[in-house]
Amino acid sequence: MNEYTYPIIFGVIVGTIARMLMLRTDYRQYPTYLHGKVIHLSLGFIAAALGAVAVPAIMEMEFTAVTFLTVAATQFREVRNMERNTLSEVDEFELVPRGKTYIEGIAISFESRNYLVIVTAFIGTLLYIVLNIYIALAGAIICLIVNKALMSGSTIKDIVNIDYHELHFEGAGLYVDNIYIMNIGLPERQKEIMKYGMGFVLTPKNMNVITTIGNLGQRQAILHDVSVSLGVVRDSGTPALTPLIKRDLDDGRIGVFILPQLREKQKAIEVIGAVPVLENAIRMPSESKSHSKEKH
């Protein structure tokens, strides 16, 4: 026991709590129950320990000791690889795959959350040593709140308007509103699609969004999440029953064709709206210099 024992324990506990709070298992069922969680809680504990120990190292003028944070960085990049590999392997057997962009987004967030844990533990320990436990507690709580804010990105409903549209056929072509989805040849299959299918049109709210929702990974993410939440009427060997999203080249609206098991318009609109906007799909053409030149 020395003067640093309690601050380090405090930092580790706060960091681990931060990881627990950031580890949600929701409709995506990822990380999987129990085993997946154990892995991430353990890694969160390690991250918290690293963050907490860094402060006494600096206080004792052991500056070289801080280099072990680079080891931590390597370690957590490995977490990202692990997540990416697992999800890619599993994705092949999904009825409606997540898609690479979604997987990458999940992997990135797992890595970044470990860094947030390090920062939280670091700040907790630092405040404890420099000031006192009460201020450290307050600081830790602020960190937890900031973490919560950092981990929640925007969702689809923030960037588009979602409208329900009846599916219809023109000849063999399936349409949502005026957006062509695909050619379904067999009359029997057409009947099935009219019976089980639903169509939605997502209208972008501004020009930045057009590129974002045009992104194939973002579109696949929408289809995946909808299929998870509302079920999907398809099986292996029925490629004609595939949910699809196509784009109106004129104005960048996208037509969503889904085959949900639960056919409730309002619920479907809510589910589509709750799909996260993938970090990797976000583009900001309005931030480009050539655009701002035009304005002035």
Place this chain on the structure above:
Amino acid sequence: MMIEKAILAVVTTNKTKVGGGAPIFYCNDADESAKVAANLEAITDGIAHSLSNEMYIIVKH
């Protein structure tokens, strides 16, 4: 072996309109061709697309 984006079969009632590499199934009427196309769709894991009233192609996507 995975085949992607290929026409696996052609189902038609009009012999004069088709020819070439893919297996061709001639049928007597629209009903028969729809049935054959549905069967082929299930067997090949492809999608039956219709090019005109008298012709289906089974495509692997």
